[in-house]
Amino acid sequence: MRILLGAALTAVVLSGCGAPAAPVTAEPSPTEIPSQLALPAHPTGQVWRALALVPADAEVVTLTDFDTIRARFGVPEMTSDDLMADRSAFWERVRSDAVVLTDGLLAADHSRFWLDHGFTEDDVDWEVRFTGPEGAGYVVAFRPGLPMARVEGALVEKALAGVTVMADQHLLVKGVAREGDAVWASDPALPDLTDSGAESAYLRRGCVPVRTALGEDATAEDQATLVGELDPRNLGDLPAFSVSFADGLATARFGAERADLVERVAITRAWPVIRSAPGFTDGFRPEVLDDPSTGRIGLRPKAPYAAAAVTLDDLLPFAICNSVEPVEEPTGL
Known part of the structure; x- marks a missing residue:
């Protein structure tokens, strides 16, 4: 029964936000816009x-x-x-x-x-x-x-x-x-990130620094614990990603055939909770589902306002970079 329920939940979350748009058949020029x-x-x-x-050099776009x-x-x-x-x-x-x-x-x-x-x-x-x-x-x-x-x-x-x-x-x-x-x-990567049925969507160029995703109150110990369990440095590069919302569900998109999607889901599930500040688990429930063939992760928001705040603040463990910068600890001076 657990297997059947898991399969059903996967189908609901990953299909509920709509399938990604069909890829463009020919790579456009830097200024050519698909029809x-x-x-x-x-x-x-x-x-x-x-x-x-929207200018191509825009770093974050919300719809x-x-x-x-x-x-x-x-x-x-x-x-x-x-x-x-x-x-x-x-x-x-x-x-x-x-x-x-x-x-x-x-x-x-x-x-x-x-x-x-x-x-x-x-x-x-x-x-x-x-x-x-x-x-x-x-x-x-x-x-x-x-x-x-x-x-x-x-x-x-x-x-x-x-x-x-x-x-x-x-x-x-x-x-x-x-x-x-x-x-x-x-951008030729954009069709893999779009969702025509979305009520809202967050698009970001590049990955989220590990320190940013952990939140402002994270310590060097928090980051060290994460790296010790699941090292982000094993992840692939992330040129862009999106998170779309529709009818109580959320879908993160990274592009088709992501070899590191399973690892990104594992990191998300093991993400440390920093109780003194908002974090990923304040906005989303623990159930995280993946579909590596289409480069999607299915999520369930806890509450609309919290999910929006977590997303806009980049508290998103599934989108972290594959490099780790030291966390500066307060000196007390």
């Missing part, structure tokens, strides 16, 4: 297409698809025109039942945008945030039926300083790539 990720000249509900605007969450909660057509009670109930459920990686660009000034400009976060379909050498940026997509003149009229607001409206695509953007520049969507 399935190209940004159309009209509004799109496909949040992954925003990666056609939050509010429209997909609305569909799961049974209110796919909700907008700012709906009753305030219904909209408030939706956001309460988001906080308790969905992993979102941003509260929303407009959330902090909800009343101001509604009273002065006639739109709010309830008119946003999805948001993409990114950070890199040139700073932070974002792509915000509004519902197709929203008059974009309202958004253009709101550019006087301090919260929207430095942004550009792409009216035809119903987008509000800041810090995006210039035409002809390399973008995330042109």
Whole structure:
């Protein structure tokens, strides 16, 4: 029975977040964007297409698809025109039942945008945030039926300083790539990291330093214990990875045919708990499942807010680097 339950759980977690997108048949040039990720000249509900605007040197990208969450909660057509009670109930459920990686660009000034400009976060379909050498940026997509003149009229607001409206695509953007520049969507490794059914996703270039993944209160002894049990230096290089969330499940993706996936799962299961500070086990349950052929790990979040915080803080043992830097102990001086 245990074997059958384990197989069933594997199927639920690893298939529940959707299979990875089909690989691109031909390796693109540094600026060539695959057709399935190209940004159309009209509004799109496909949040992954925003990666056609994200500079290639962005180190971290987060995607939050509010429209997909609305569909799961049974209110796919909700907008700012709906009753305030219904909209408030939706956001309460988001906080308790969905992993979102941003509260929303407009959330902090909800009343101001509604009273002065006639739109709010309830008119946003999805948001993409990114950070890199040139700073932070974002792509915000509004519902197709929203008059974009309202958004253009709101550019006087301090919260929207430095942004550009792409009216035809119903987008509000800041810090995006210039035409002809390399973008995330042109990276040949990206299709193995995408999940078209995700409600939210975290993408990161490179691995997570062991010290970062252990958390700010980790000691040299904590790191030494980890290295003594399962040495991270035996892992392969990790150019990029993603963690996507959908319907109460999470999937980490590393690319197909990862020879070290079993070792990464073993490290995750043996990860030390630092009780004085947040860590991986605060956000995710102990069950960790792997599928080496597709380069995926299945996870179960404990609570939406905790899972989001752990992910955004890179407290992710399955994505650690294969090098170990010394932990500096306080001198007491």
